[in-house]
Structure formats: structure tokens, C-alpha cells
Amino acid sequence: MAKLSSPFIVISGDDDFSQDRYIAYRKTAWKKRHITLRDGADMSEVDLVNLCETEPIFDEGQGRVIFLDNAQELKCGKVWSEYVDKRNPANLSNLFLAIVRDAKMPACWSSLAKKGTSVAFMKPRPWESKKILDGIDDEAEGLKLKLDLGVADLIYRLLGNNLRSVVNELTKVSYLVGPDRLVRKEHVVKVMVSSVEIEPHQVMEAAFGKNKKLAQNRLSKLFKLSGDPVCIPIVVSGLHQVEKLLIARQILDQDGSVADVAIRLGIHEYVCKINIVPTAQKHTAKALLGHMNNLCKLDFQIKGAARSKRTLVELAVLAIAA
Amino acid sequence: MLSKVRGQDEAVAYLSRVVSGQLTSPLLLVGGEGVGRRFSALEAIKDVFSGGDPESNFCLQVDRRLHPDLTLVSSDGGRDIGIEAIREVIRTAYDCPMFSDRKFYVLDGADRLTIPAANALLKTLEEPPGRTQFILLAESSEQVIPTIRSRCGTVRYKGLSEEFIAESLREFIPDPLIALVYARLSNRSLGRALRFFGANQLNLRNKAFNLIRVGIERDMSLLFSSVDDLKKESDTKDTFESDIRLALHFLEHILYDMILLPYNPSGIANLDLREDLGLLGRRLGPARIRVLLQAINRVQHTASISKIQLVFHVKAALGTAFSE
Numbered sequence: 272m273a274k275l276s277s278p279f280i281v282i283s284g285d286d287d288f289s290q291d292r293y294i295a296y297r298k299t300a301w302k303k304r305h306i307t308l309r310d311g312a313d314m315s316e317v318d319l320v321n322l323c324e325t326e327p328i329f330d331e332g333q334g335r336v337i338f339l340d341n342a343q344e345l346k347c348g349k350v351w352s353e354y355v356d357k358r359n360p361a362n363l364s365n366l367f368l369a370i371v372r373d374a375k376m377p378a379c380w381s382s383l384a385k386k387g388t389s390v391a392f393m394k395p396r397p398w399e400s401k402k403i404l405d406g407i408d409d410e411a412e413g414l415k416l417k418l419d420l421g422v423a424d425l426i427y428r429l430l431g432n433n434l435r436s437v438v439n440e441l442t443k444v445s446y447l448v449g450p451d452r453l454v455r456k457e458h459v460v461k462v463m464v465s466s467v468e469i470e471p472h473q474v475m476e477a478a479f480g481k482n483k484k485l486a487q488n489r490l491s492k493l494f495k496l497s498g499d500p501v502c503i504p505i506v507v508s509g510l511h512q513v514e515k516l517l518i519a520r521q522i523l524d525q526d527g528s529v530a531d532v533a534i535r536l537g538i539h540e541y542v543c544k545i546n547i548v549p550t551a552q553k554h555t556a557k558a559l560l561g562h563m564n565n566l567c568k569l570d571f572q573i574k575g576a577a578r579s580k581r582t583l584v585e586l587a588v589l590a591i592a593a
Numbered sequence: 594m595l596s597k598v599r600g601q602d603e604a605v606a607y608l609s610r611v612v613s614g615q616l617t618s619p620l621l622l623v624g625g626e627g628v629g630r631r632f633s634a635l636e637a638i639k640d641v642f643s644g645g646d647p648e649s650n651f652c653l654q655v656d657r658r659l660h661p662d663l664t665l666v667s668s669d670g671g672r673d674i675g676i677e678a679i680r681e682v683i684r685t686a687y688d689c690p691m692f693s694d695r696k697f698y699v700l701d702g703a704d705r706l707t708i709p710a711a712n713a714l715l716k717t718l719e720e721p722p723g724r725t726q727f728i729l730l731a732e733s734s735e736q737v738i739p740t741i742r743s744r745c746g747t748v749r750y751k752g753l754s755e756e757f758i759a760e761s762l763r764e765f766i767p768d769p770l771i772a773l774v775y776a777r778l779s780n781r782s783l784g785r786a787l788r789f790f791g792a793n794q795l796n797l798r799n800k801a802f803n804l805i806r807v808g809i810e811r812d813m814s815l816l817f818s819s820v821d822d823l824k825k826e827s828d829t830k831d832t833f834e835s836d837i838r839l840a841l842h843f844l845e846h847i848l849y850d851m852i853l854l855p856y857n858p859s860g861i862a863n864l865d866l867r868e869d870l871g872l873l874g875r876r877l878g879p880a881r882i883r884v885l886l887q888a889i890n891r892v893q894h895t896a897s898i899s900k901i902q903l904v905f906h907v908k909a910a911l912g913t914a915f916s917e
Contacts, residue, residue, distance in 0.1 A: 510905040517912075518814040535814055554815070561917060563909040570906070574899045 272368050277360045279387030281380050283371040288435040289392035290370060294338065297368065303365070305335040311345035319345065320354045323367060334364040336377070342369040347379035357382060395432060398542055410438050411454065419455045428464045431540075471501055472508035474588060479512055479550050483592040490588055494581060502573045502580045510568045513534050517559040519543075519551040545575050562591055594647050595640050598633040600753045607748045608637040611726065614695075619718050619727040621703060621742065622727040623734045624750025627784020630730045631701055638663055638697050641661075651692070661691040668702030679710040687722045695724050704730035704736030711738045719745040752781025762786060770864055771795070775857075777862035778846060794843075795822065797836060801843040802866060805873055805885075816915065817908050834903050838896065839887050841907065848886050851877065881914070888914040 282290055298306060310323065322337060339345070344558045371380050374393060395402040407423045418426075430436050443462045444454055477486035493501050519532045529548055533540040536547065552560075569587050573580045595612065598605050606625075610616040621759050622630040637657055642660060643649035654660035666682060668674050677820050682698055687747040690696040700706075718741065721727060729745055731737050732789070758776035759769065761783055778798065779786035789795075800823055807815045850861035851874035863870060874882070888910040896903050 505904060510902055512909065514817060514905065518817060521813045557916075559814075560909070560912055563905070564913055567902075567906045567909045570902050571895050571899055573899065 275363055275388060277387035277553065278363050278366050278435045278577065279356065279383050280368045281371065281384040281387060281389045282368065283376050284392035285374040285502050286392040286394045287372060294370065294464055301336050303333050309337065309339050311339055311341040311343065312343055316347050316351050320350055323354060329521055330420060336366040336368060338368050338370065340370045342371045342380055343373045343377055355386065380489055397432065403427055406434060411441055415439060415452055415529045416445055416448065417453045420451055422454050422456055422459055425456055425459050471504035474505050475509040475512050478588045478591040479516060481553050481592055483589065486588050486592045490585060499580055502584045505584055506566055506570050506573060513566060515547060516551045516554065517556060517563060520554060520556045520559055523551060524556060595636050597636055598629060600757045601629055601633060601750055604633055604748050605751050608633055612637050612640045617726055619721060619729060619745040619860050621729045621731060621737065621747045622744035622750060623731050623747055625732060625752060625782055626752045627782035628753055630750055634699055634728045634730065641695060662693045662696035665699045665701065668705035672707045674702055674710055676707060676710040676713055683713065683717050685849050686717055686725050690724055695726055697726050697728060699728045701730045703741060704731040704733055711741055713742055755781050758783050758786050763789060765790060774862065774864055778843065794839065797840055798843040801840040802847055804844065804911060807849065809876055810913055811915055813912055815913060820904060820908050837903050837907060841893055845889055848882050851882055884917055885914045
């Protein structure tokens with residue numbers, strides 16, 4: 272970490288694992304200081320200012336650092352901003368570290384981040400697969416492991432975008448590898464089982480993508496885990512998707528561009544390009560409207576007294592994927 | 594005072610007998626929303642409590658629901674009336690009146706009583722305490738269980754005339770044409786007309802009309818966003834759904850107007866949109882109008898019997914009807 276220029280540090284982002292690791296590292300680095308841990312959910316703004324203004328009882332000049340976890344829970348206003356303005360930035364004896372466990376930073380902490388040091392740990396988005404794979408490689412390197420060709424991809428498919436379980440599983444694998452520290456696919460398969468959770472929308476994604484096998488696999492896995500109640504979210508997600516696809520298809524039919532589709536749907540152009548547009552091109556507008564009507568009928572049936580709701584959903588998924 | 598109640602002569606005649614003490618058996622006042630059931634019942638009670646003096650403090654107490662001899666149980670917010678509320682009614686029904694020689698229980702929502710609540714009330718309705726009178730209000734007598742229905746004298750409230758509603762609205766709306774539009778859109782209910790006016794629901798009606806304008810161009814993207822646009826009137830999901838239901842009601846009126854316009858231009862509900870209705874009606878054609886009406890009726894029917902994803906159903910129905 273670069274030399275501090277201010278007593279205020281703000282850690283933000285939705286990647287809890289990296290945040291925790293960074294905090295553990297900072298605690299070790301600052302072990303000579305008095306460390307005070309507080310949670311934003313249990314404090315008021317005034318409590319926080321009082322805490323920052325008081326000195327530890329047995330302070331012998333080693334300084335102090337206050338960790339405020341879940342800072343997003345604490346609503347700070349005038350009292351806190353007055354304290355921050357009053358504070359001498361050159362005095363680094365009493366450090367304050369706010370941990371915002373959210374992708375969005377509340378206004379008071381973002382203004383503090385501008386005055387002090389800011390570190391952000393964001394989870395890669397689902398479409399940033401290269402970044403995720405690089406992250407797996409980095410973690411392996413941190414454990415002094417080398418990944419064979421395709422191993423990072425296999426780990427990603429098995430564990431998804433979950434750095435914490437990637438590190439846990441790689442630690443297990445490290446006991447199996449030979450002296451060359453090379454992780455092969457067979458090592459991975461021995462240790463890891465697929466823990467990627469299936470979401471209802473993924474069933475319909477596969478169905479609209481005309482991937483019958485994947486749609487059926489996901490559907491049976493979902494039914495196995497959640498039972499019949501999952502019928503409703505599947506159908507609702509289907510309705511949401513078919514609406515988007517129908518809009519995209521119609522814009523494309525009118526010679527609109529991917530950018531037009533992205534603007535109309537309010538999503539990122541890249542996501543639109545790799546996801547929505549190729550799927551929409553697999554259907555005609557008329558077919559999509561038909562699917563929308565069928566899903567509406569299904570929505571009514573599964574909320575009524577239909578006997579085998581599961582079969583009805585399976586048939587609808589197959590009809591879309593066909 | 595009962596003299597304030599207008600347009601419901603038959604009901605007023607029954608309630609006058611309640612005021613005079615000739616009729617003491619439980620009454621079931623049946624009529625659509627906003628036709629004056631609760632209003633007339635409370636006015637009759639005021640007559641009883643005040644002895645016909647409109648300046649009496651008792652009238653004010655009834656208006657503010659503070660009179661100790663009046664208990665009003667209602668199913669506000671569309672919730673059912675449960676057994677707890679009815680047990681409380683039964684417990685206090687045998688107490689003596691405090692100020693008047695009679696006490697009244699008004700159950701607004703007899704069609705919303707749960708089965709245990711309705712059954713608990715049967716005995717008391719069968720043999721009500723001597724100085725206690727029950728007045729039950731319901732939108733539909735079919736929804737009231739037969740055992741309660743048979744224990745009450747049923748008074749039916751008819752829908753109010755358009756002229757009467759429009760005349761009443763003129764107090765708030767200077768433009769007579771707009772007052773008549775509200776009166777016709779309200780399906781003969783003054784309460785509903787006032788509610789529409791209070792919430793400026795002509796905006797929603799205009800948005801519903803816009804759905805046809807957009808749909809006729811067969812632009813799904815614009816049609817779907819116009820359906821979503823209905824949401825801006827409200828915030829929560831429940832109010833959004835009720836706005837969509839209302840928009841469908843307006844859409845139905847608009848389509849009927851398109852059919853009626855060539856034959857009886859002054860008989861349409863949306864008089865302020867007459868020219869646009871004529872133009873769009875000609876573009877749509879009778880066959881398409883019929884298809885649209887069928888689609889809307891289907892959605893309304895489905896929504897009335899199941900908790901469906903109403904927005905998607907509306908989008909699918911309109912999308913299909915316009916693209917056929």
C-alpha cells in the first residue's frame with residue numbers, strides 16, 4: 272500500500288472476500304497500533320465522532336486505527352462532515368478505515384474517499400469472464416500453483432464467480448499436486464463438485480437460446496432443488512425475457528442496430544450484442560408473440576388447479592427450445 | 594339527514610321506516626360502489642340520533658364516527674372482515690345504548706365477511722337485542738352467504754342517472770362536458786365519479802387511449818413501453834395493478850365508443866375525444882375493434898379469477914390483437 276496522505280481510508284465494493292483479505296492484511300501491518308473495531312449498524316453518527324475524538328486509555332504514542340465495518344448502514348450527515356473538515360490531514364496518529372460492503376457508496380463515504388484514500392474491490396460482472404479467469408490464475412499463483420491448460424476454465428464452470436470457494440478449493444488441491452505444483456484437470460475433478468446454483472431465468476435463457484439439452488438439465492436440477500414452487504419464477508422470468516426478445520427482434524426487423532436495441536432495453540450494448548441479439552435472431556417476431564401468449568396461459572394455469580404444473584412447464588420450455 | 598339522499602327513492606322509503614321505528618329487523622343494503630349505500634345509512638342514523646335536527650351535535654358525532662351508539666365495521670382496503678371484529682360486535686350488541694334509545698351497527702362489506710365471521714353473526718341477526726339495529730352493506734347480494742341474506746330485509750340501490758351524477762359533479766367541475774365524461778365513465782356511480790375526478794383519472798384514460806394510437810402502428814416496443822407508462826401514476830405493485838385494471842376499463846369504454854360513434858355521437862362516454870375516436874375507429878375497423886374487445890375481456894376475466902402477471906397479459910393480448 273502506498274504511503275498514506277490522509278487519516279481516512281475507505282474500502283468499498285461487493286467483493287467481500289477480497290475486502291476481508293485486505294482488512295486482515297492491514298490489521299497485520301498496523302499491529303503496533305491500537306485497533307478498534309465497530310459495526311456501522313450499531314452506531315450513530317455522534318457515537319462515531321465521539322469515538323474518533325477520544326484517545327485510547329493506554330496510548331503510549333503508538334497511534335490508533337478505527338475499523339468501521341458495514342459503514343453503508345450508518346447514515347452520516349453534518350456532524351461527521353464537520354469533524355472530517357476539522358481534522359488535520361497531516362496527523363496520521365489516529366487512522367479511520369470505513370468498510371462499505373456494497374457496490375454503491377453512500378454520499379458521505381464517497382466524499383470521504385475523495386479526501387482520503389480509496390480502495391475498491393468489485394466482483395467481476397458475469398460477462399467479464401476473462402477477468403474472472405485471470406483472478407483464478409492469480410489466486411493459484413498466490414498458492415504457488417500452476418494451472419494446466421483449461422483448468423482455470425473448468426474451475427470457473429464448477430464454482431462460478433465465487434473467489435472465496437475458488438481459494439478454498441485450490442488450497443485443497445495444493446495437497447494433491449506433485450512437486451511440480453502443476454494442477455491438472457484430474458486434481459480438480461477429485462476435489463471440486465459443481466456448486467453453481469441454477470437460477471430460474473437460466474432455464475428460459477437456455478430455452479430461448481434453442482439449447483434444449485441445457486434447458487432440460489437446468490430445469491430438472493431446479494425442480495430437484497426447489498420443487499414445484501419454482502414453476503412461478505420460471506414462467507415470470509420467461510415473460511420478462513420474451514418481452515425483451517420481442518422488442519429486440521422487432522427493432523432488428525426494422526433495420527435497427529444493436530445500439531438501438533441496447534438503448535431501448537436500457538442495458539449495456541455489449542450484453543445486448545453477445546446475449547439478446549443472437550437469441551432474438553433465432554426466433555421470428557410472430558413466434559415470440561406466440562410464446563408470450565403461451566407463457567401467459569401457463570402463468571394462469573400454474574396459479575390455478577392444474578394437476579401437473581411441472582409437466583406444463585417442461586412442455587412449455589421444450590416448445591420454446593424446439 | 595335522509596332528505597339529503599337523492600336518486601334512491603325506494604331505499605329512502607325503507608330507511609324512513611327505520612327512522613320512524615317501524616322497521617327494526619336487520620337490513621341488507623345492496624348496490625354498486627358509490628351509489629350511496631353508506632351515505633344513506635348514516636344519514637338515516639343521524640335522523641334517529643338527532644330527532645331530525647341537522648344542527649345537533651349528534652350529527653357531527655356520526656360524521657366523525659364518534660357517537661357511542663354507532664359502530665361501523667368496514668372492509669377498507671379490500672380486506673375481509675374477520676371473526677375478531679364480529680366477536681367484538683356480538684360482545685357489545687347486548688349493551689344498552691348510551692345517548693339514544695337505539696344503537697346501530699353498520700357492517701360495510703357483508704360480502705367480505707369470512708365464513709367463520711358470517712356464521713358467528715347468524716345468531717345475533719336471527720334474534721337481535723331489542724334496542725340494537727343492524728344495517729349490512731354489500732356490493733352484491735350473491736356474495737353474501739344465503740343464511741345471512743335470509744335473515745335480512747334486502748334493499749336494492751339502483752345505479753344513479755348520468756344527469757344526476759353530472760349535475761352533482763358540476764359543483765367541482767366547471768366544464769359540463771368533462772363532468773358528463775366523468776359521469777359516463779363511472780358506470781352510474783357518483784362515488785366512483787368523484788374518485789376518478791379526485792385522482793384526475795382522465796390522465797389514465799388518455800394513456801389508455803394512447804395504447805390504441807401506438808398499437809395501430811404495430812410497434813411492439815412502443816406499445817409495451819406505453820403499457821409500462823401506466824405505472825407512472827402510482828408507485829407500488831398493488832396500485833399499479835389497480836391502475837392497469839382501470840385502464841382496461843377505460844379502454845373498453847373507448848372501444849365501445851368507437852362502435853357507437855357513427856350511430857349515436859352524443860351517446861358516447863368519451864365526448865371530449867370525439868374527433869380522435871372517429872379517426873382511429875375508422876382506421877381500426879369494426880373487426881379489429883371486436884378482436885380488441887374480446888382480448889380485453891379475456892384478460893379482465895382471467896385477472897378476476899387468478900392472481901396473474903397482469904402487465905404481461907395485457908401486453909400479450911394487445912400485441913396479438915394489434916398484429917392480427
